[in-house]
Amino acid sequence: MVDRPPYVHRRWPNYSAPKLIFWASIFAALILFIILHSPPPDFSSDRRTTTTWGSLNWERRVQTSARTRSHSPSHSAGPGHLSVLVTGAAGFVGSHVSMALKRRGDGVVGLDNFNNYYDPSLKRARQKLLERAGVFVVEGDINDTALLNKLFDIVAFTHVMHLAAQAGVRYAMKNPSSYVHSNIAGLVSLFEVCKSANPQPAVVWASSSSVYGLNTKVPFAEKDRTDQPASLYAATKKAGEEIAHTYNHIYGLSITGLRFFTVYGPWGRPDMAYFFFTKDILKGKPIPIFEAPDDHGSVARDFTYIDDIVKGCVAAIDTAEKSTGSGGKKTGTAQLRVFNLGNTSPVPVTKLVSILENLLKKKAKKNVLPMPRNGDVLFTHANISYAKKELHYKPETDLQTGLKKFVDWYLDYYGSDKKSS
Numbered sequence: 001m002v003d004r005p006p007y008v009h010r011r012w013p014n015y016s017a018p019k020l021i022f023w024a025s026i027f028a029a030l031i032l033f034i035i036l037h038s039p040p041p042d043f044s045s046d047r048r049t050t051t052t053w054g055s056l057n058w059e060r061r062v063q064t065s066a067r068t069r070s071h072s073p074s075h076s077a078g079p080g081h082l083s084v085l086v087t088g089a090a091g092f093v094g095s096h097v098s099m100a101l102k103r104r105g106d107g108v109v110g111l112d113n114f115n116n117y118y119d120p121s122l123k124r125a126r127q128k129l130l131e132r133a134g135v136f137v138v139e140g141d142i143n144d145t146a147l148l149n150k151l152f153d154i155v156a157f158t159h160v161m162h163l164a165a166q167a168g169v170r171y172a173m174k175n176p177s178s179y180v181h182s183n184i185a186g187l188v189s190l191f192e193v194c195k196s197a198n199p200q201p202a203v204v205w206a207s208s209s210s211v212y213g214l215n216t217k218v219p220f221a222e223k224d225r226t227d228q229p230a231s232l233y234a235a236t237k238k239a240g241e242e243i244a245h246t247y248n249h250i251y252g253l254s255i256t257g258l259r260f261f262t263v264y265g266p267w268g269r270p271d272m273a274y275f276f277f278t279k280d281i282l283k284g285k286p287i288p289i290f291e292a293p294d295d296h297g298s299v300a301r302d303f304t305y306i307d308d309i310v311k312g313c314v315a316a317i318d319t320a321e322k323s324t325g326s327g328g329k330k331t332g333t334a335q336l337r338v339f340n341l342g343n344t345s346p347v348p349v350t351k352l353v354s355i356l357e358n359l360l361k362k363k364a365k366k367n368v369l370p371m372p373r374n375g376d377v378l379f380t381h382a383n384i385s386y387a388k389k390e391l392h393y394k395p396e397t398d399l400q401t402g403l404k405k406f407v408d409w410y411l412d413y414y415g416s417d418k419k420s421s
């Protein structure tokens, strides 16, 4: 008898066709069950990391975007000669600030994780505008320190305009960890990279009017108490201000925090009241209008138009002193500032609605409700004396004028090709 190699004996079991079909159907049903019962991916918590960076082509795009228009050495530190990393560049404020800096000749590199807290297609549309203007927006998360380090290896950024954050006051009750991830862990990750960079950049970043929380002294001034936040969002922004103090104190980072007061305007955020009120009024859907729970008084905000905010941001960059650290060590006292950027004229939400009704030529279906206990505050009102003095900040747009510009943009953007907000 001839010895056969063992594999010759390994045969497929002799299954009949009906048996095979039976087992295949069981298997398919099992796969379907697993797919249907697995949780959806959690994009809301910004946990995506980038895998697309690092190629030579990518590095070239970053360098080109960071290049200033003029290379004249005479004003090498002034406007038009800065290299700015803008985080949250595909966001509302980030896209406007990036455009303004690029327009005057600064080198600008954007960074954004394009999360889906609100419709990412709006962020992609902003990205297209930026790319047309010569601003490359790197896709990545501020928690990705390898990516941040790589960016600083390629470009000696003079400034970081840090606007990436988890925004929204009320959403913090739904997804608290996204606030910790972006506004605390992300901020620390960014400061870590900045303090180790050589040269260290000056950092300007977005805090929030919400840090005034339950403070009742009006108008809110920078020295007023900010130890009673009403929402987790506000608490993370307040924590950011304390973290900024630490990095300034230990490492000599020059840091400026800007407390924005309810910023609105074209290309705005769909999660904000003025934006979804517009959408719902046009659709004939009821809008929830909050009132003070105790006395039915109107809730009010110091709504601030985007162009005024952009001027404040750019002035903060232009007046930022250099960081003093080197090789991760402080060599002298560095600048640490906090400014209110508001409009100094609070407007009741009911007035906001009546302006929108006039502009849209349509009555709102108002659903007046006591303000839920979800982190909201009754009013905000900025004292801007300090910003006036140091930044020559002077808001020029009233709510009527600013909302007109917003509504014109909204109708053009969503009206023309039936995009849905």
Ligand SMILES: O=C(O)[C@H]1O[C@H](OP(=O)(O)OP(=O)(O)OC[C@H]2O[C@@H](n3ccc(=O)[nH]c3=O)[C@H](O)[C@@H]2O)[C@H](O)[C@@H](O)[C@@H]1O
Pocket (backbone or CB within 6 Å): 167, 168, 169, 207, 208, 209, 210, 259, 260, 261, 262, 263, 271, 272, 273, 274, 288, 289, 290, 299, 300, 301, 349, 371, 376, 378
């Ligand atoms: O100033 C700030 O720092 C904050 O401004 C806004 O927060 P908020 O002022 O609450 O803006 P909206 O959510 O647009 O609310 C505006 C007003 O409309 C009211 N509102 C909101 C939602 C709603 O359904 N109904 C309603 O009456 C709110 O109570 C508030 O008075 C932004 O969403 C925050 O990201 C930002 O940090």
